[in-house]
Amino acid sequence: MDEKNRIYIFDTTLRDGEQSPGASLDMKRKLEIARQLAQMRVDIIEAGFPITSPGDAAAVKKIAAEIKGPTICALARAIEKDMEVALASLKPAKKSRLHVFLATSAIHRQYKLKKAKSEIVHLAVQAVKYARNRIGEVEFSPEDASRTEPDFLYEVVEAVINAGATIVNIPDTVGYTTPFEYGNLIKGIFDHVPNINKAIISVHCHNDLGLAVANSLAAVRFGARQVECTVNGIGERAGNAAMEEIVMALDTRPDIYGKHTNVCKDQICKASRLVSSLTGMVVQPNKAIVGRNAFTHESGIHQDGLLKHRKTYEIIRPEDVGFGETQLVLGKHSGRHALESRLHKLGYQLTAKELEKAFENFKQLADKKKEVFDDDLNALVDTEIISAPKTYELVSLSVLTQTGKEPKVNISIRSKAKVHEAAGSGSGPVDAAFKLVDKIIAQKTRLLDYQIRSVTVGKDAQGEVTVKVQDHKSNKVVIGQGVSTDIIEASVRAYLDAINKIVYRGGVLKKDSGAYGV
Secondary structure (H helix, E strand, O other): OOHHHEOEEEEOOOOOHHHOOOOOOOHHHHHHHHHHHHHHOOOEEEEEOHHHOHHHHHHHHHHHHHOOOOEEEEEEEOOHHHHHHHHHHHOOOOOEEEEEEEEOOHHHHHHHHOOOHHHHHHHHHHHHHHHHOOOOOEEEEEEOHHHOOHHHHHHHHHHHHHHOOOEEEEEEOOOOOOHHHHHHHHHHHHHHOOOHHHOEEEEEEEOOOOOHHHHHHHHHHOOOOEEEEEHHHOOOOOOEOEHHHHHHHHHHOHHHHOOEOOOOHHHHHHHHHHHHHHHOOOOOOOOOOOOOOOOEEOOHHHHHHHHHOHHHOOOOOHHHHOOOOOEEOEOOOOOHHHHHHHHHHOOOOOOHHHHHHHHHHHHHHHHHOOOEOHHHHHHHHHHHOOOOOOOOEEEEEEEEEEOOEEEEEEEEEEEOOEEEEEEEEOOOHHHHHHHHHHHHHOOOEEEEEEEEEEOOOOOOOOEEEEEEEEEOOOOOEEEEEEEEOOHHHHHHHHHHHHHHHHHHOOOOOOHHHOOOOO
8 A cells, every 4th residue: 555645553552541540451451452452453552651650661561572563662751760761661672662742832831840932842852862862763742732832832843853753743632622723733733844754743632522533533634644542542531532433534534534554454343342341441332433333223214224235324344343243223113124134034934924923023022122132033933923843742751850869751752753752861850851852853952041930820830931042053043932830841842842943944953863854
């Protein structure tokens, strides 16, 4: 791809992202995230702020030693001690960068630093020269740049580039600016800093007004070549620009930005889930790109459009970001087309009349439940729409149990006018009975769930057993149900019901069992 149109992704999840309240990471977790960032092919990993603690310095050093591919960066104030600790941490890295910062805005100069403009310029230049004499790549950030007087910001940028900074970052430290304003600020830098061609302009935006991504993209349009961002947008206060949103906006709208990144997009969701898991910061369901609902559709109109042509309602393919398939959530807003598509995936081939009946029953169920799951559809169709042919029927069952001894079970099952018998034992009567059914039918299945409930009340109450069974060949999952006043008998009937459904939906059983494939 064209290098001059490449946007460098500077990931600061391990530095600014870790500054999110409650998101502290130990060395092992930092290293795990760094490995994933390297696999994603981000360009720069800001591994930490070494002066803050010995643990952070050690983590940066560990990442510098073990992570290959990206440039490893460490942050430091424009203070010699900070820079020395950071440089020591970066020493094992094959490719390294020191990131030095100093506040430049009037409010920071007056209240935090208590220094005049001339002093700020002197300190910035001194720090960059000190760093450049010890490392090949230096990035400088005028902290709170978006609230710094433009003319003074131009002066600082020109001075640090002359001092040796090869990357100059323009941070919106408190998330104060807007896209129009920030874009003009970046344009102003290119228009008024005479040596700007000697450095890459970077941007680092915070999300206090919810504009971090929009501001970063506006800067890209006016010439910024590096975007500093975090996985899931985590960071100080309301967070940073979300890496996944930056990458996919550039990828989805080349007509607007004309830029690209080298990030492996199919690793995005994996990174999101890893960071969420290790930091304990849950991703909101409606989060762009990586949220649970990002590729989920419930509206019947949307579902119908998607089934006809994906681009009607989806601008990004979920598989491109490692999300998996588009999810059509079945609920009260869903239509016939979505229901028919889901039933087809579950293995059902219904007639028009059966589908109409299924849709009526589905709508009644959807009014009672927010979301209708596959298990609900299996139960709805199996019990109310179709009845699987009884390939196998229970003929007789006898169970002998005694305290302290394994139960003994005898069972007879009919298949195609032939009766098969077996006897055996197990850890319990249900376990023994199910093993004998497997032996007679010679079908490998996996019992996923087993539930009992009382259908009626009283000592003579009927028990209903529901089982969830997976066919090992087709991986199809079916629900079987059986009712009897004898709970062992109800269990066997439920298990046979499930196996009959596997056969009916296309499961192939062994020929010597007397069964048939359909």
